[in-house]
Structures are given as structure tokens and as C-alpha cells.
Amino acid sequence: MPQGPEPTRSGQRDSGRSDVDEWGRSERVRALARRIYGPVYSRWFRTEWEGLDKIPDAGGALLVGNHAGAIPNDAPVIMHGIETELGRPVYGLADYFFRSIPVIGTLWSRAGGVSARPDNAYRLLRDQGQLALVFPEGTKGPSKPYSDRYQLRRFGRGGFVEIAMRAGVPVVPIAIVGSEETMPVLWQVPRIARALGMPYFPVTANVLVMGPIGAIVPFPAKLRLRVLEPVTFDVEVDQDRYPKSKVMEESERIRQTMQAALYDMLSHRHSIWFG
């Protein structure tokens, strides 16, 4: 027997080896991701925040942002920014599709990704008082063509409002300018997307300018983020269902506030690259 009476390695440890929490997030992996992403965040995109103090220091809150760029940089930028500035972990909610991809699914989960299921969001927000980030536009945001930049898509079916109502947490909208220009989508190739089982397959300006490496390298557009006034809901928490009219009304109001903020930020922007 090759294993023989050799002592197991558990002898030296008192608990598990890694620091993975119940969502699969590992603080060690996050720290590494922050080290790697730090220069991208501060040098490449020269990210600047406005109104970071509106994000609660404690307790649950649902952060919602506008989603843009073929490979969206908004999620890592928001997660990185809040974790370094406020020292609070952020869980990024995204399509469960990620979970089924080998390697990427595991890395995504270790870096704080959680599949966007109502049960998951509720547990994060209500039971654990964490910050969760969601893009209500879903894949409709990053897949839209460059000509439609900064035009917010439909906010799904308002599920994010319903979850915030049920969990009794505020929705904190975040408007991001610059993300559209990091990786503009010129056109779509639905046939390849279907063949690969991907939600969309874009041809980006990055690929035309930089060649194959452009598939993953974004343009160094200046990123500005503005945290808008948190929205609280005057409803009973923990209900099984909320009136759809109320949910859609709140969802639409948040969408319009964000759209207005985007237009305002764009009107003050002098240059795509320098802000």
C-alpha cells in the first residue's frame, strides 16, 4: 500500500485549509484579485467615485448598476472600489451560466460571484446583511451595440426591487460612465453564440484595433461612478409576493433616476479618455 500508516495531513490543522465561505468566496483570492486588479482600476481606468458615503457601512444593501461593454468591467470596478474604500465585501450576482463553465465558474465563485437566484440574494441581504451587486439589465446591457450606448435597457421584471422589498434593504443605484467605451460592441454574431452556448457573441472595436488580444483587453477609458440616493421601500418585509404594479413602478423610477444621472454625467464629460 503506497499510503501505508503515514499520518494524514489533518493532524496539523484544526479546521479546513482554505478560507472559503458558504458562497464560495475566498478572502485570500479576493486579496489576490485586488492586488492584480489594483493597477487596472487606478492606472488604466483611473476610476473616480462620487458619493461613496451613500453606501451603508453596515447592514444589507442591494447595489444596482448600469451594465456595459462586451466584457463588462463595471462589476470588478464596483467590487474592487467598495472593498478597498469601505472595506466591505461585495457579492456580485450574475447569471448561473457562469457556474457551469469549468475553471471560470470556480474562479468567479472564489472572487465573490454568486448566481442571481432570489433565494441567494435574500439570504445574502436579509440573513447576512451583506452588500450584493446586481445589474438588472442582465445580458441586454453588455450586448447592446455601441450606437445605443448609455441607453438603459429594460430592468428585467423588477425582480431586484422585489428582493430588496422582501429583504427589507435599500436599493443603492450606481451610475457608471466610461464603461461603454472600454469595449464597444460593433455587431453581434448570433450563430457563433448559439454554437458556443453563450448568451451573446460580439465583435468589438478592441478586436479590430488590437487583434486577437483585443478580445480581452479593454480600452483605457476614464471611469466615473456616481452613487445615487439609496431608495427604501415603504412596504412590509418578508412577504411572499408584492403587487406587481408597485414593483414595476419602483423599478421604473430607479431606472429613470439612473438614466438621468447618466445623461448628467455625460454632459459634464469632456473627453472619453480623460473624463
Place this chain on the structure above:
Amino acid sequence: MGRRVLVTGADTYWGGRMIQALEADAEIDVLVGLGTSAPAVTFERAEFVRADQTYSILNRIVHATQVDTVLHTFMIVDSAGAPARTIHEVNVIGTMNLLAAAGAPSSPVHQVVVKSSSLVYGSTERDPATFTEETPRAHAPRSVVERSLVEAEGMVRDFAEDNPSMLVATLRFADTLGSDIVTSISKNLSRPMCPSVFGFDPLVQFVEEDDVVRALEFVTQHRLAGTYNVAGDGRLPWSDVAAICGTRLLPLPPIHPSFAVAPLVLLGIFDFPPELEALLRYGRGMDTSRLVAAGFEYHCSSASAVQRFARSLHQRKSPRRRSAGDVCERNVEQLFRHSRSVACTSDRDVSAGRAPPPRP
């Protein structure tokens, strides 16, 4: 008046453990064990009855023994080695006959406790990270064992609805590890190489075997009804589990791993039932607050269950330990207790001294 308890699967590991645990309970007057073959452990005072695996004669046994509590431990939750037909017969038909007997008119049964498994939740990319008892199953079961458990639990639910005065408890146990229980997972972890799916490192949750027995005992003694998740606190990545157990991961291709692993399964190098493939991709976690709120205390977290298992693995592998001695001793004990050839009665008393009431 004391309680009268019937335990199914008395010849299986869990039935045997439950009978041994309940024998120490002074409140229980009568303990009947039901099994399909001779039990592997010796019982101090429980009566053993042999039945076929679908329990078709159960009605008469329940009537004759007038049991008020049925503890249904005989559910197959590990499909490795069990043919699909057997799984269906045991889990679905067995449970059906059991519930039919317990719910018959003028049946003496007040309480039914069912040992189920977290397999009823399944494990896919669409599932939430944590299942509560209320989480509905999001997709149709894919493996035979899952399908049979979902079906059996459905019958238990209907039974509880049809018999509102009956206390019906369903316990959904996470994957079990411990010093004695043998499962596909424990067999894999005890070998030098253990399967994983390339690119996936799922979070898994375990429950220690003693906690399984204690939870079933707790629910029986406290007369609880309802569905309860039972799992140790916390989760750990499969790679950590393998590292703690001192085994190396052999990543299988993510596309159709069961095909790639089939030759290794035939050679007995791996155990790879279909439900394990799903677990090794997406893992499974359960919220256990309901049973804790009812007053149950776990002795082991998921991580300490793995560590205990790893320690016992080490002991099992060390060359000194031999179980043959135990078997011999048991046979001698049996001889002392029951055989007419034992002439000296003091020997019989010494050995029977450990049993609370002497056998009639």
C-alpha cells in the same frame, strides 16, 4: 406506559445503529427491528423480524406488536452497487407499504420518522447555494436514487396530509462521513486517488454518523413533525476534503465524466454513481437552522466530520487493527447468552449483565 418502536432496515448500518441507540432509552418498552437479512450487530433487547425488502407483510407485524412509532431508516441513498430496480423497490414500494400499514384503520401508530437525504434537492447550476426545507426542487431528478427519494418523500407528504393526527417527520441528511459508515464518497476518499471534475471545486457539506443517529433519536424522543435538514455546520471545497483525507484528486474531463471514469469504476478504482457527478460539479449546501431551533445540538461541523473520518481512515489503514477479533468475541458472547451448551450459569450472567432486562 412506555413506547413501542419499530425500526426498519434493522440489518443495515443505520437500522442497527438506531436500535442500539434506542435500546438505552428506558422510556421505550418494546423495540422491533425489521430487516431483510440477519442483522450484523447484536441487539440487547430488540426483537428482530425478517421481512422481504418491500415490507408487504408489515400490516400484520404492526398490528401484532402494537407499535406506536415507526422509524424508517431503510432508504437507499447511495446508488453505487444497488441495481435501479432494487432502489425503486426499497425506497418507493417499501415506503408505500410502510405508510399503508401505519395509516391503516385502527393502526396503533402515532409517529413516523423517515430518514431521507439531501439528494431530494438535487444539484445543478440553477440551484441556490443553500437549500432550506422550503426550497422547491427546480428540475426533474436525473438519477434513479434521486427520483425514488423524491417519489418516496411525496408519499410521506401525502400521508401526513391524509393523517393530520399523525406526527410525521422527514429528515434530510447531508452526505455522511464517520469512522464506520461506508459510502461511495468515503470509499473514494479512502483510496490514494479520488475523482473530481476538472475545473470544478464544489462546496460540500457533511454530517457525522453519530450526529445522524442523534438527530433521528432527537426527533423520535421529542415527537417532532415536519421536514428537517440535517448537516454539520459550514461547507468545504472538495479539494480541501481530499487534502484532509490525504488523497490526491484525479480530475475527470468536464464533458461526460462518467464515460471517462467507467473503466476505472469497472476496475473498482473509483466509485462514481450519477448523483456524485452532480455533487462534484455544483456541490450542495443546506440551511440547518430549523432543527437547531428545535433544540438539537450538533457535535460535529462539516469540517470536523471530515477530520474525524480522516483520523479513522488512518487507524483503519494501520496494520495493527483487526476486526476479526471482534467477530470472534461476538460469537462467544452469543454462545454464552443463548446456547444450551453453556453449563455454568455464572458465565451466562456475566455476559448478560450488560443487558438492562434479561431476555424472557
